[in-house]
Amino acid sequence: MAKDQNAPTDHSAALRGKLQALSERISLSLSAAVLSSEIAFDELTVVFDAAKWIESLTFLRDSGFICFIDLTAVDWPAREKRFDVVAHLLDPKANLRIRAKCMTDEETPVESCVGVWPAANWFEREAYDMYGVLFSNHPDLRRMLTDYGFDGHPLRKDFPMSGYVEVRYDDAQKRVVYEPTRLTQEFRSFDFLSPWENASYELPGDEKATRS
Template identity: 45%
Template sequence: MSTKLDQLSAQLKLALSGLVTQLTVALNEVTIECNADDYLAVCNKLRDHGELKFEQLIDLCGVDYSQYAIEDYADVQWAGKRYAVVLHLLSISLNQRVRLRVFAQDDDFPVLPTLVDVWPVANWFEREAFDLYGLMFENHPDLRRLLTDYGFVGHPFRKDFPMIGNVEMRYDPEQQRVIYQPVSIEMRNNVPRIIRDEGMHK
């Protein structure tokens, strides 16, 4: 580990004492985790602490850990919480980066506080995570779909979302309007015949 990463790790532990549940360094990046209850406090300290100064939120995304296999152990399945939010933060003044991961406590209705008051750019990032993963952000000023259609059913980045979707949209010339109907695509085998045939002869 480089001296700079050593210093950042030490400063994170000192500034966020008792709030960080895990700190790891891999591929020259520092990743920290915290509990959902401490999420806002940790983010405020990351932004405001004099030795951290993470004034810029680069990215915020949702993650669905269902059906997630532990690295190097393909047969070992994830046993933790299902949904997480991952933030990438940049300190322009100190030229350092950190990643923060926090898990929503309820897998059936995942909720975390909004970060719009901490970093206003979180607005659309959180809308995207809501749209694609169904993650709710408490006190968000305008939490509505961002990428999918207003009548879209479900959240397409969840691991249990069907690949062909639930409904399809098309223009009906008889009704002269756009209509929604159940998906009519027939399931098909997408494995090329050559691979299927080779597999049969083994």
């Protein structure tokens, strides 16, 4: 009898059981801080109250998640709290991963977790630079990837593709100058339905070329 490829393996079932037990332990210990919990793709995702962000992360660290993997943000511009702050953690002893989240807006800072994991320093700076997420009590919250005078935050979904300014070296002034972005032509419209010419067969969209 053929084996169902979609059926969970023994390893997957065991891992899901560990994650479910972890989720229940977190909810029991941090009931006031946990907003939601979900297991997907063999990984536990827990959304915490931003006001209890450091308390929650400290609990996870003391529970074995001593390896800080990374921290970033996700932009949901239609939402009142448009940013998800996302941290990925690893418990090397139990070989378990967890994704911890909290939500915030453009003006409300999230407390820095540098005191919990010093490695979070540059990741929080990157999230501030690219998304504009603010972190309170950060030791050095400055831009990291863009220039000091850069306008806006490039990974926000409402940031224009062309940016706000362009940079060039002015030979007359002997320095780099910033000027408002000027597009020399309109954005071109490409017909992605018919990318090849002179094909031996007709592709969807080719009929456009024969219209009078």
